[in-house]
Amino acid sequence: MAVMTMVQAINSALETKLKEDPDVLCYGEDVGVEGGVFRVTENLQKQFGEARVFDSPLAESGIVGTAVGMCIAGLRPVVEIQFCGFVYPAFNQILSHVARMHNRTRGRYRMSMVIRFPYGGGIKAPEHHSESMEALYAHIPGLKVVIPSNPYDAKGLLISAIESDDPVLYLEPKKIYRAIKQDVPDEKFTIPLGQAKVMQEGQDLTLVSYGAMIREAQKAVVMAKKEGYSIELIDLRTISPIDRETLAQSIRKTGRVLSVTEGPKSFGVGAEIISIANEEAFLNLEAPPTRLAGFDTVPPYPRGEGWYFYPPERIFYEIKKLMDF
Amino acid sequence: MFTEYDPLKDTMLQILDCSGNIINPKFMPDLSMAQIKEAYNWMLYARIADIKAVSYQRQGRMYTYPPNLGQEASALGSAMALGKEDWMIPAYRELAAWLYRGVTLKDVYLFWGGHEDGGKFSNAKNIIPPCVPIGSQTLHAVGIAYSLKYKKQNSIALTYIGDGGTSEGDFHEAMNYAGVWRVPLVFVCQNNQYAISTPRNKQTAAKSLAIKAIGYGLKGIQVDGNDFFAVYAAATAAAKEVRSGGMPIFIECITYRQGAHTTSDDPTRYREKEEEEIWLQRDPLKRLKAYLVQKQEWHEEEDRKLQSQYEKEIEEQFAQAERHPYPLKDVFQYMYVETPENLRKQHIEYEKFLNWKETQKWQ
């Protein structure tokens, strides 16, 4: 057991798998010598050598496209895209091959790769460094999309992702890369993909979130408690495939659901959660299933960021509206 | 020039040596002393603005900033080859070029200070904002150049890219399109030896970046990017050629990023002090200043005076940028030409929340 930040926990997961499985490789821009711009892969090259942990040329389509080939030939690459905004040159590879190769070859070739990248805003970064576009990836059949909200989960989920024979997009909420410290086992452990976690039980309303927004949601839960509301907080952890069962059970119990996500509102993860509420808990609903999300705009540059990344008061405000409905 | 410095010959154009001597008079550009001084002044202005940006960032008054220190000659020498009606398509590390083009320093500070208004570059003609997704701008440059050719405007386009950027697919598509369409376009690659921590030799197994031009049917040249005269001479010759219908030209400027990649980067993790010191000897400002001093056209005294004058001007520009407001409506109003109802509603909803928040007592 050691106290770790999320950066350290992810590093520890990578180290665990690199040690255990010679087929695991890590590469991406500045991943080797530098240890990644966020130091997530720090010391891994020193420990495991340049053949296994290395810098790629500056080309994302190349990073993911070569990983497709490595998977076909039996390796398990864990590749890094430096920031969420720079996945797009690789989008063709992700959509056209990573998500499809298994089906295309009727199961002959498995895309046992992980594509990691920091995502999300609120850190006053330049353009293209703050987006929260997980809904795009969740919309692609054939991919799994995982987002941890704390160091412990980050390690357990990443190990599962690396061991998964399906391709996993592993999105790292960079705002809380170093914000939370937690006890995390040094040794190997896994957290199954596809399972949400009830962070706190409650009776009045189901609050669903993931990633960096969990922290904001927790603050709102405290505010709500002062008003006498008992909130059930669920951390989705895996966006796709979504854990319908955990959501359904909770919403049937509370009759109210509010999703809290960062990305643009329309056609987002919140819409999926509302659908689940309708499909699985319609007769139990006490208020309209509701989503709180970012505006349907790009995240503003740092000076305007405060307008976009809403404060916990906003979550509380929505909770109140649903409780007063 | 492009035959003599054919990239296959693996030679680099250099005119001014590190002590300020002209070693290659054949290619010395035809510039008056007044123009040379002006160039030096622009480089000095850009350098001070750059150093100040870093210090503002350190004071928490500016966001992530990519230092230009050491790359002033590449940026300015190439920008000076453009005419008023020509187009500039930036990457993001060409401060001197933008300023020369007419971009106000206030805008630049506003841009790196985290405000979209800064990227509009409204005071400069025919320029687009800095481009963060590496390499993607080179395709825009091809499209702009095609339009200029189509409209028979006799103008050209010039685009910037870094050494790392030459690994991106978009860059290769741009080189290829540029050749197939034979557009009036000059590519200026600032090979500053690094893409963040990744050294140039990990980007490509090719001997030079300039050599890449050959495969696409373009012309290429490698120049000493810390030599203002060499950059200006090559860029001027390239501009002349593409303007008269010649093949697009790729210029590789050999330079060095003396500072960090950005204010969030720590170069000690990936490069040696000794290497940095070698490149300090080749500093572009030092060289041009040495030339001017040798010609008895410049004195340390003047230099200091000009520096303190620039410092004041620059501080004023920063003060203006710092005062610039960011109202909520700016988040919404530029997303579309016609704002959809949906978005208007989100704006109104948020105003409602803000009003409610005002009425609450938060502990």
Ligand SMILES: Cc1ncc(C[n+]2csc(CCOP(=O)(O)OP(=O)(O)O)c2C)c(N)n1
């Ligand atoms: C498509 C894309 N991938 C990754 C990045 C992150 N990134 C920003 S700058 C940079 C290095 C660029 O190096 P180079 O092209 O040599 O330009 P320099 O920074 O040296 O001026 C990287 C990888 C990005 N901005 N865009």
Ligand SMILES: [Mg+2]
């Ligand atoms: Mg570079």
